[in-house]
Amino acid sequence: MSAGKQKGSFVERHLHILFPLPAVTFVVVMMLFPVLYTFFLSFTNWNLTSGMPLTVVFLRSYQRIIQEPRFVAALGRTFSFTLMAVSVETVLGMIIALILNREFKGKGLAKLVMLLPLVSTPVAIGIVWNLFYDPTIGLANFVLTRLGLPRIAWVGSAKTVLPSLALVDIWQWTPMIALILLAGLASLSTEPYESARVDGASEWQIFWHVTLPMVMPTLLTAVILRSIDALKTFDIIYAMTGGGPGYSSETLNIMAFKYSFEYFRMGQASVILVFLFILVLLMSLVIMRLRKSLEL
Amino acid sequence: MRSSLAMRLLFAVVVLMIVLPILFPFIWMLMSSFKTQVDIVAWPPRLFFSPTLQNYERVFREQNFLKYFINSAIIGISAVALSLLMGLPAAFSIARFGQKRLSVFILVARLMPGISFLMPWYIIFSRLKLMDSYIALVLSHMLITLPIIVWIMATYFESVPLEIEESAMVDGATRQRAFLAVVLPVAGPGIVTSVTLSFIFSWNNFMFSQVLSMERTRTLPIAIYNFVSYAEVDWGAVMAAAVAIMAPAILLTMVFQKYVVKGLTMGAVKG
Amino acid sequence: MKSKFVLLIMVLSVLAVGAQQKEIRVLLANHPYGDLLKAAIPEYEKATGVKVNVESLQESQLTTKLTTEFATRSSTVDVFMTRPLQEGKMFYKNGWYEPLTDYDFSDYPQNALDVAKFGNKPYLVPLVTEWEVLYYRIDLFRKAGIEVPTNFTELENAAKKLNTADIAGFASRGRGAAAVTQMSSFVYNFGGKYLDKGKAVFDSKEALDAIRYYGRMLNYYGPKGVTNMSWENIMPLFQAGKVAMWTDASVFYGQIVDPTKSQVPAENVGIANFPAGPKGNTPYIVVSWGMAVAKQSKNKALAMDFIKWATSRELAKRGMLANITMARSSVWKDPEVRAKVHPGLIATQEFAAKFGYPYDRPYMSAVGEARDLIGEVIIESINTAGTSANLEKLAREKVQAVNNLLEDTGEFGVF
Numbered sequence: 001m002s003a004g005k006q007k008g009s010f011v012e013r014h015l016h017i018l019f020p021l022p023a024v025t026f027v028v029v030m031m032l033f034p035v036l037y038t039f040f041l042s043f044t045n046w047n048l049t050s051g052m053p054l055t056v057v058f059l060r061s062y063q064r065i066i067q068e069p070r071f072v073a074a075l076g077r078t079f080s081f082t083l084m085a086v087s088v089e090t091v092l093g094m095i096i097a098l099i100l101n102r103e104f105k106g107k108g109l110a111k112l113v114m115l116l117p118l119v120s121t122p123v124a125i126g127i128v129w130n131l132f133y134d135p136t137i138g139l140a141n142f143v144l145t146r147l148g149l150p151r152i153a154w155v156g157s158a159k160t161v162l163p164s165l166a167l168v169d170i171w172q173w174t175p176m177i178a179l180i181l182l183a184g185l186a187s188l189s190t191e192p193y194e195s196a197r198v199d200g201a202s203e204w205q206i207f208w209h210v211t212l213p214m215v216m217p218t219l220l221t222a223v224i225l226r227s228i229d230a231l232k233t234f235d236i237i238y239a240m241t242g243g244g245p246g247y248s249s250e251t252l253n254i255m256a257f258k259y260s261f262e263y264f265r266m267g268q269a270s271v272i273l274v275f276l277f278i279l280v281l282l283m284s285l286v287i288m289r290l291r292k293s294l295e296l
Numbered sequence: 297m298r299s300s301l302a303m304r305l306l307f308a309v310v311v312l313m314i315v316l317p318i319l320f321p322f323i324w325m326l327m328s329s330f331k332t333q334v335d336i337v338a339w340p341p342r343l344f345f346s347p348t349l350q351n352y353e354r355v356f357r358e359q360n361f362l363k364y365f366i367n368s369a370i371i372g373i374s375a376v377a378l379s380l381l382m383g384l385p386a387a388f389s390i391a392r393f394g395q396k397r398l399s400v401f402i403l404v405a406r407l408m409p410g411i412s413f414l415m416p417w418y419i420i421f422s423r424l425k426l427m428d429s430y431i432a433l434v435l436s437h438m439l440i441t442l443p444i445i446v447w448i449m450a451t452y453f454e455s456v457p458l459e460i461e462e463s464a465m466v467d468g469a470t471r472q473r474a475f476l477a478v479v480l481p482v483a484g485p486g487i488v489t490s491v492t493l494s495f496i497f498s499w500n501n502f503m504f505s506q507v508l509s510m511e512r513t514r515t516l517p518i519a520i521y522n523f524v525s526y527a528e529v530d531w532g533a534v535m536a537a538a539v540a541i542m543a544p545a546i547l548l549t550m551v552f553q554k555y556v557v558k559g560l561t562m563g564a565v566k567g
Numbered sequence: 568m569k570s571k572f573v574l575l576i577m578v579l580s581v582l583a584v585g586a587q588q589k590e591i592r593v594l595l596a597n598h599p600y601g602d603l604l605k606a607a608i609p610e611y612e613k614a615t616g617v618k619v620n621v622e623s624l625q626e627s628q629l630t631t632k633l634t635t636e637f638a639t640r641s642s643t644v645d646v647f648m649t650r651p652l653q654e655g656k657m658f659y660k661n662g663w664y665e666p667l668t669d670y671d672f673s674d675y676p677q678n679a680l681d682v683a684k685f686g687n688k689p690y691l692v693p694l695v696t697e698w699e700v701l702y703y704r705i706d707l708f709r710k711a712g713i714e715v716p717t718n719f720t721e722l723e724n725a726a727k728k729l730n731t732a733d734i735a736g737f738a739s740r741g742r743g744a745a746a747v748t749q750m751s752s753f754v755y756n757f758g759g760k761y762l763d764k765g766k767a768v769f770d771s772k773e774a775l776d777a778i779r780y781y782g783r784m785l786n787y788y789g790p791k792g793v794t795n796m797s798w799e800n801i802m803p804l805f806q807a808g809k810v811a812m813w814t815d816a817s818v819f820y821g822q823i824v825d826p827t828k829s830q831v832p833a834e835n836v837g838i839a840n841f842p843a844g845p846k847g848n849t850p851y852i853v854v855s856w857g858m859a860v861a862k863q864s865k866n867k868a869l870a871m872d873f874i875k876w877a878t879s880r881e882l883a884k885r886g887m888l889a890n891i892t893m894a895r896s897s898v899w900k901d902p903e904v905r906a907k908v909h910p911g912l913i914a915t916q917e918f919a920a921k922f923g924y925p926y927d928r929p930y931m932s933a934v935g936e937a938r939d940l941i942g943e944v945i946i947e948s949i950n951t952a953g954t955s956a957n958l959e960k961l962a963r964e965k966v967q968a969v970n971n972l973l974e975d976t977g978e979f980g981v982f
Contacts, residue, residue, distance in 0.1 A: 012470050016393040019472075023386035023402065023442060030439050031405050034416035041416075048638040049657050049932060050976055096314050104307065112553050113315050116322060118560060119545045121500040123517045124538035127524055128325045131531055135791030136809060137337045139324065156792020158950065175318060176560065183561040232409040235502045239521055245794035246743045246946040247939075253411055260415045261507055262627075263936050264634060273412045284407050288400065334830060337807045339733075422639045427632070510632060511622050522625055530803075 035277065041270035048264035057267070065271040070247055070255065075275070078251040081162055082230040085169040090223055092170070093177025098207070100178070101185045111182075114175035122172070126239035129168045130155070133240075155241050158248035165249055168236055173229075177222050184218030185211070217290075224287045228280055252276050322542075329535040336531045351536035359533070361540060364519040370430060371505075371515060372498040375437035376491055379445045383490075384483075387449030388475055391456075399450055406443035410503050413439065418507055428510040436504040441494035448493070448559050452486030453479065489555035496545045496556075516541045590618045591869045594633065594647040597625050598856060599818075599891045600695055601648060604877055607885070611876055617869055630654050637663045637863065644861045645870040646877070649691055651682040651857045657932040658859075660976070664690035665860040665867060667874070674880065678925040679854050679894045691857035692878040693894035695886075697816040698852035698919035699752040699841045699927070700911075702823060706835040707734070707811045718843040719756070719780060722812070726788040729811035737784050738801045738810045741793035741949050743942020744935070746781075748927040749815055750945060751851050753777040756844025761929040761941065765980040767969035769941060770962035773846070779958065782948025794946050806830060814841065818855070820912055821890035838911035840918050852916075852923030854894055892916060933972040940965040 011018060045061055046054040065071050100110060117125070132140045133154035141151040154164045192210050201209070212219075234253045237243065243250035243258065250258075252272060259269035328336055330347035355361045390399045417436060418427075426432040456479055464474040480487075502517040509515060514522075520537045549556050593608075595601035601623055608619050624632060630653065636642035638661070649658065658664050666688040672680060679693040701722075703715060707729055716722040722737070730736030740746040747761075754760065759774030761767065768774065785793050790804055802819055804810045806829040817838075824833040841850035858878055860870045876882070883893040887904045892912065898904055905913065929937045944962050947955050955961075973979040 011472060015471055016389050016395065019385035019389035020395065020398055022382040023446060024398070026382055026438065026442065027402060027405050030417075030435060031408065031413055034413040034420075035408075037416040037419075038412055047975075048634060049661065099310055099314065104311070106311070108553070110311060110315055111557060112550065113319050115549050115553065115556055115560075116546060117318060119496050119500075119549045119556065120322075121502075121517055121520075121538075121541045121545065123500075123502045123521050124541045125321070127520065127534055128321050128538055130524075131328065131336075131535070132321070132324070136804060137339060137341070137807075139341055141791075142339070142341050151791055153792035153795070156795035158794070158946065161795075171318070171321070179557060180561045183557070228407050234411070235517075239502070239524075241795065244742055246943045253409060256411050256415075257503075260411070260418070261631060263933070264638070266415065266419070269415060273409075273415065276409050277412050280407055280409055281404075284404060333803075333807075333828075337803070337809075418635070419639065422635045422641055425641050425643075427635065510628065511624060524799075 038270045038273050038277075041266055042274050044267045044270075046266045048266060054267075061267045061271045065268055065275075070250070071272065073247065074250050074252050074255045077162065077249070078231055078253075078279075081166055081169075081233065081251060082227055084163060084166040085173070085230050085233075086223060086227050088166070088170050089174045089177050089226060090219070092174045093181055093222075094219070096174070096178040097181035097185060098211075101182060111179065114179055117172040118176050118179075120172070122235035123239045125172060126168065126236040129171075129236075130240050133164060155249070156245065158245050161241060161245065161249045165237055165240060168240070169230060169233060172236075173226060177226060180218060180222040181215060184215045188214050220290055221287065224283060224290065228283045228287075231279060231283070232276075252279075325535050325538055325542075328531060329539045331532050331535075333530065333532055348532075351530075351532040352540075354530070354533045355536045355540060359519070359523060359537070361516070361519060361537060364514055364516045365540070367509075367513055368499055368515040368517075371433045371437055371513070372495050374430070374434045375441045375498050376445075376495050378434065379438050379441040379494060380487070380491065383442050383445035384449060384480070384487075385475070387446045388453050388479065390446070390450040391453035392471075399446070402443050402446045405439060406447065410439075414504060414507055421508060427508060428512050430513055432508050433505060433513050433515070436508055437498045437501060440497050440501055440504075444494040444497060444559075445490040448490040449483070449486055452483060452489075456482060485555060488552055489559040492548050492552045492556055493559040496548060499545055588618055589616065589866070589869055590620060591645040591864075591866050591873055592620045592643050593622070593873065594629060594644055595621060595623045596629050596648045596856065597623050598648070598695070599821075599889060600856065600886050600893075603886055603889060603891070604882070607882060611873070615872070617873070619873065626650065633658075633663070637661065637861070640863070642861060642863045643865075645864040645866050646858065646860055646873050648694070649857050649859050651691060651693070651854050652926060652928055652930055653934055655682060655691065655857075656685075656930060656978075657934075657976075659685045659690055660932060663862050665862045665864065665870075666690055667692065667860065667871075669871070670875065674895050674897050676894070676896050676920060678852065678920070678923070681925055682854050682930075683857060691859040692874060693854040693857050694878060695818075695854070695856040696852060696892055696894045696916075697818050697855040697927075698916065698923055699749060699814060699850040700817050700820075700915045701839045701841055702805065702813045702815070702820070703837045703839060704729075704808075704811050704831065704835055705837045708837075715837065715839050716812075716842050717840070719753075719845070722842045723780075723784060726784060726812060730788045733809065735790040735804070735810050736788035737812045737814075738790055738793070738796075738804065739781070739785060739814045740797050740801065741785050741789060741946070742795055742797045742800075743946050744938035745797035745942075746945045747929075747938045747941050748851070750777070750781050751924075751927045752814070752841050752849075753781050753844065755849045755851070755924050756841075756846060758844070758846030761926075761937075762931065762969075765973065765978055767929065767937075767966040767973070769944070769969075770959065770966045775958060775962060777844070778944060778948045778962070779953035781945065781953070782951065782955075783953035785949045786952035789949070794949050816855075817892055817912060817915065820909065824909075838909070838915060840915050847922075849922055849924045850919055851925070851927035852919040853925060853927045857894075929969065931969075931973055931978055932976040936972055937969045940968050 042061060043056055043058050044054050045057045132138050135141055135151060135153050135156055140154060144151055152160055155161045196206050196210050232253055237249055237254055241249045243254040256269055256272040256276060259265050259272060329351055331345055332348055335342050335345040389395060421427050421432045461474040461478050464478045465471060505515040505518050509518060520541055523537055524534055595604060605621055605623060608621060612619055633647060636644060672689055675693055683689045683691050683693055711728050713725055713728055716725045726736035740749045754774050754777040757773045757777035759771050759777055761769050798815050801813060805813050805823055808831050820838055823829055824836050858874055860874055864870050880895060880897060883895040883898045884901055884904060886893045887898050888907055928934060931937060944965055947961055948958060970979060
């Protein structure tokens with residue numbers, strides 16, 4: 001009886017360790033170890049297909065990847081894709097949130113529609129958009145020809161592929177920003193608005209001087225979360241173009257995937273992964289910092 | 297100040313201009329899934345056509361999509377269930393003991409690019425002969441579901457008033473007992489939110505399954521991808537497959553709309 | 568207690584049967600011949616009592632799975648389908664193929680055996696051959712009043728005549744890496760090569776002429792967005808009647824005359840020899856699929872027995888009757904086969920077998936990467952209609968990169 005109680009109190013005293021233990025163990029085993037292993041592999045020249053044993057070459061794989069024009073191009077593309085997609089999503093999302101931020105009949109339905117792209121399978125989305133973009137039978141070119149514009153190749157040409165892919169991302173994720181902002185706007189107090197109106201401020205002034213500063217924390221977090229996800233975009237690009245034509249839509253994620261699972265160059269693939277990893281880690285640090293400074 | 301009819305009409309048009317572009321790809325997908333190949337490749341694109349069910353028949357009968365459906369469900373449900381088992385106590389602990397660092401650690405799992413663990417998993421799982429096994433897929437999908445559950449539930453548990461568990465503890469219950477008997481029962485909405493969202497993300501996952509699954513454990517997103525890459529783009533059937541994949545997630549969203557919105561937006565709104 | 572005992576007996580008896588039952592594991596590709604084998608395996612199981620565990624995989628997944636299992640030494644595969652030109656060299660160098668010393672290869676043509684042998688030992692059994700042909704629309708040619716092109720000049724003139732706003736005059740793969748194989752015949756007919764004596768040479772004048780010609784043809788007369796198209800995108804266009812001429816592998820013939828898939832009636836679809844170039848006519852004819860026994864197999868005797876059955880003359884004939892172009896020579900002379908298979912296939916096969924070149928891609932371990940690199944040059948050429956001033960420089964860079972790959976695996980200058 002008393003032993004049982006003591007045992008119970010042990011559990012109780014160590015609840016803050018015991019409760020999270022399974023989850024933490026899982027994450028350590030499934031995430032931390034693999035990441036460390038990737039770091040180790042990045043210092044080797046291991047190639048599954050060369051038949052040669054793994055040898056530690058220290059920074060040589062890094063050197064080869066950094067000197068690889070394909071890597072530099074993929075890095076640039078990763079950023080330009082993210083910038084294109086997220087900037088449009090932010091502006092559009094803000095506009096939509098401001099418009100919908102009032103009570104009206106069918107608001108629930110409008111919100112439901114906005115949820116649909118967020119919960120749809122990205123691979124399937126990509127394929128549906130490929131049907132739109134099909135240069136010969138696609139709706140996109142039909143619209144262009146009706147407007148008297150020439151047909152374009154959309155994802156079929158190196159010049160237009162990245163904006164075309166960004167457009168899909170914009171379609172899918174603008175509603176996310178809008179929904180987050182809507183929730184943010186709804187939680188604002190109405191007082192500052194009333195006093196601004198009393199002072200005779202214009203709608204634009206109210207937005208710029210009252211609304212925007214108040215939703216800024218929400219907006220920033222949403223934008224950074226979205227940017228991290230955009231940097232990692234994989235499914236849509238892989239399903240729609242596989243990084244092509246040529247390498248013209250190959251981002252870091254796609255390149256790392258090809259190096260790992262098509263070329264089996266595990267050493268060099270790890271180098272790309274380390275870069276991607278650092279990139280995301282830096283962005284995450286920014287989030288944490290931002291949250292802290294905004295809370296103060 | 298009542299808005300005039302004209303203003304209200306204008307507003308309705310604006311709302312439609314927002315909603316329609318979002319909805320349109322779904323409508324087009326649904327329509328195309330009932331078209332024959334002839335109707336799909338027709339130029340100009342056809343709005344009116346006589347619908348056919350042959351695409352769905354092809355997808356389920358010839359392409360065996362039911363099997364991939366079941367695989368996706370097995371993997372998603374197992375991953376979510378195991379994640380709940382591990383994630384609920386962890387989330388509770390984070391909320392009650394203010395373990396900020398822990399929550400950040402788990403958040404990092406959500407932010408990290410999946411491919412940075414995938415490559416090592418691939419090597420380890422193949423050494424352990426676990427490629428194409430449900431174990432490997434469930435474990436990998438848990439890295440998607442667990443962070444979502446912990447993240448959402450920690451926030452939720454913070455909003456559960458301390459008093460209810462304290463009053464249970466005054467009555468002689470231990471904290472772990474109070475967690476099970478008093479806190480969990482009131483956490484229903486939070487659990488619904490986290491389960492729905494994490495299941496949807498597992499259901500939609502492509503990258504992990506693409507590498508770790510083969511014929512036996514193949515999930516739906518891989519099935520549709522493979523279908524396109526060598527079924528010489530039979531658009532009608534592909535669209536039917538797309539409808540079939542998206543339907544469960546969309547249905548779940550419709551049923552649990554309120555929770556899904558909350559789950560998707562709370563991370564950012566909460567400071 | 569009693570039920571436990573019964574259970575134990577049951578488990579033991581299952582184990583005992585399991586131990587006696589002979590089993591092998593076979594990996595097949597999602598390919599018409601793979602499907603045919605899969606359907607025929609129950610016959611083999613019945614005749615021999617050996618249980619065959621079959622898995623079918625898409626071709627790139629098959630390579631990935633085999634590579635992973637072999638490289639991590641975790642394989643239980645006994646027999647597998649393999650693409651000699653894609654992975655043959657790499658698998659051989661890593662010692663993943665078991666030599667097939669007591670297999671009778673007398674029924675196979677010499678050029679098919681070239682890719683099956685390494686050193687002087689054969690390592691894989693050729694299964695299926697493919698060669699490049701010209702598919703064309705008989706009705707459109709008749710309407711335009713022109714003849715089927717037999718050389719590149721005529722091909723270009725015909726494309727120009729047949730090209731309309733709605734119908735592409737000429738189509739061929741444009742998606743970089745995928746285009747490499749179908750462009751190879753163009754390169755050969757211009758007198759160039761991808762690799763020569765273990766070195767990359769696709770920056771030669773001849774090869775560049777071919778790449779420029781290919782780029783010009785596709786830019787002027789190709790379907791919109793061709794740089795993102797492989798056969799799976801072009802075939803539906805052809806089936807929808809939107810392509811007048813198409814150069815690709817012979818395997819697609821069955822599908823473009825299939826009335827359930829094509830809107831173009833079969834009598835309007837023609838198949839002709841690949842057109843000649845300035846340096847003659849040597850289109851590729853390759854062993855696209857073969858079959859091999861895994862070095863790591865623990866059931867080699869069973870595996871050998873299975874592979875002999877799976878590549879037998881009888882099954883090859885069944886393949887031919889299903890429009891699969893098999894590598895065995897004798898089945899092509901079989902009267903029943905000749906009666907059923909399209910004469911155009913037989914004629915083009917005879918031509919390609921006599922004059923063709925047995926590679927359609929750079930034959931090396933790192934084929935995948937090399938194809939990506941060459942693909943960039945192809946895309947640059949298509950985008951500029953073959954006029955790019957940058958093409959020589961780009962090709963030189965890619966030749967250097969392919970040579971680096973060859974050096975990485977110790978194949979540079981080795982042949």
